[in-house]
Amino acid sequence: MKESASYKEAVRDDLDMISDQRENVEDQSRGVYSEDRSEEIHGQSNNEPKEMDKSMETETEVETGQKMGNNDESLRGKSTVEQKDAKGNDQKLETDDHRQRIEAIKRGREREKDRIAVERAIREARERAFAEARERAERAAVERAAAEARQRVMAEAREKLEKASVETKQSADKASTEAKLRAERAAVERATAEARGRALEKAMSQKTFVEPRTQAERNPAERLSSSSRNSGLKHSFSSSDLEKFDGTASESAQRRKARLERHQRIMERAAKALAEKNMRDLLAQKEQAERNRLAESLDADIKRWATGKEGNLRALLSTLQYILGPESGWQPISLTEIITTAAVKKAYRKATLCVHPDKLQQRGASIQQKYICEKVFDLLKAAWNRFNSEER
CATH class of the missing domain: 1.10.287.110 (DnaJ domain)
Incomplete structure (x- = not known):
């Protein structure tokens, strides 16, 4: 395109130069002819002999003018030919430009098609990548949810197992505690019954042999002290009978008293342990009844809090x-x-x-x-x- 434009400008410059030259030649010819005519008119009155010379000069000038005209015509013909050539060149350049524009448009369309195809391929690749990433994310989310569900199930199973083991252990401990308490109570009751039975048997067996001599040897003060002891120990499993009849005839009163006191302490400890055990059982029953009464409302509060x-x-x-x-x-x-x-x-x-x-x-x-x-x-x-x- 740039070459064709420069070529057109060069042709135009040549045509302008040729037309300027032609105009200059015509002006010169017209000036020469006018000078000749004026000299001829003024020379007829002044100098006729010079007429011939001037006519000769004019003829030569006319010839030169004709030659100049012929040159102008030849130049004009050349200029027309050049104009035709320029027009042909212009048309050729225009056709070339048109063809080049068409080819450029075709190339632009092809490039546009290629660009659209590349963009479509990139978009499809991006969409495929997005779809694959979304599928991977969904698959990972599903796997994570499944893993969490498995962990929750395992945790719940573990919690249930631990709770069951704790409940079993608590029930076993409670059963063992109750069995121990029952065994202790039975042992205390059995020991109490055995001690009472032995004391009564011993007292009854010795009563027939020892009573006459003990009554003869006992002074009134001893009888008074014996009666006071009997009244004070009336509620302690017949301890007065044991004080009266326990021991042999040769045993001193101090040893009998020490043995009776020791036996009484044992009986008191057994009675105290039994009372404490009964009190614990009573408190446990009361506590269990209170727990059962409060369980319904407290369970609802705890469940509401733990939800x-x-x-x-x-x-x-x-x-x-x-x-x-x-x-x-x-x-x-x-x-x-x-x-x-x-x-x-x-x-x-x-x-x-x-x-x-x-x-x-x-x-x-x-x-x-x-x-x-x-x-x-x-x-x-x-x-x-x-x-x-x-x-x-």
Whole structure:
């Protein structure tokens, strides 16, 4: 395009130069002819002899003018030929330009088609990559959900197993404690009955042999002291009879008294142990009845508190004050304070010390507090086991 434009400008410059030359020649010819005519008119009156010379000069000038005209015509013909050539060149250049524009348009269309095809391929590749990434993400999410479900099932099974083992252990401990208490009670009752039977048998067997001599040797003061002892020990399994008739005839009164006191202390300890055991049984029955009465309302409160927090140790620790109450002495812990594992372990140890059944028994907590703390202790223990399994 640039070459064709420069060529056109060169042709135009040549044509302008030729036309300028032609105009100059015509002007010169017209000037010469006018001078000749004026000289001819003025010369006829002044100098006729010079007429011939001037005519000759004019002829030569006319010839030169004709030659100049012929040259102009030849130049004009040349200029027309050049104009035609220029027009042909212009047309050729225009056709070339048109063809080049068409080819450029075709090339541009081809490039546009190639660009569209490349963009389509890139878009399809990007869509395929997005689809594959989405499928991988969905597959990973499904696998993660399945793994979490398996972990939850395993944790629930572990919790159930631990709870069952704890309940079995508690029931076994309770049964063994009750059996031990029954055995102790039976042993105390049996020992008491045996001691009473032996004392009565011994007293009855010695009564027939020792009574006449003891009555003869006894002075009035001894009889008075014996009667006072009988009245004081009337409720201690017939201890007065033992004091009267226990021992042989040759045994001193001091030894008999020491033996009777020792026997009385044994009987008192047995009676005291039996009374304490009966009191413990009575308190246990009352406590169990109170627990059964409070269980329905307390279970609902505990379930409402623990909903959505099963197995989540941080959530249980951060909301522990809502179920324990202010009288438990528990200091609330915010969720931001138990972000790290060490903080969670420290808070769990503090919570177990606060709700442990043995600690509550030592503090003399009420039945309601004991029941709530036992349930909370079980929930915290299950959440702790799950927390440890996740940390590992």
